[in-house]
Amino acid sequence: MTTANIISIGTSKGIRIPKNIIEHFGFDKVSLEILKDGLLIKPLKTSKISSWDTKKLRELAKNDKSDLIDDFATCDVEQKDWEW
Template sequence: MKTKLIRIGNSQGVRIPKPIIEEIGLSEEIEMILKDNKIILRSAEQSRKGWDNAFEKMAEENDDQLIDKEGVEAPSQWDKTEWTW
């Protein structure tokens, strides 16, 4: 698809057709990456997206326990020799 640059204030931009925006799932915030002399536009990734649901599901399934609890709670060699109470 060919398109033209349009003036936006002192900058220039490209209009992205609505069907492409919907197909790709772009929202208000996007990432623009320059790679190998090409511009890549993609949806901005939301860090930790869906974590709240994942943690909730883990708690429901009682899968939110430490798997190395003994190792974490046991005193280390440093605790035994260097730490003073």
């Protein structure tokens, strides 16, 4: 069993999860479940792209036959007259 101390994080409290445990499960988010006798922390599976990351999108597009990424990259949204 691994133990962790309760620490102050700003005006909140938290625990530090040891790096080897995080690497073992490969997570960056967890779900917390309140049980009768404690707290269950479970790793959440997240997508490889958690936000609009152009570099990651370009890497994924290397094997993609569509030209959606190129169209997006060349689009100049500031120069276009928008109609609502």
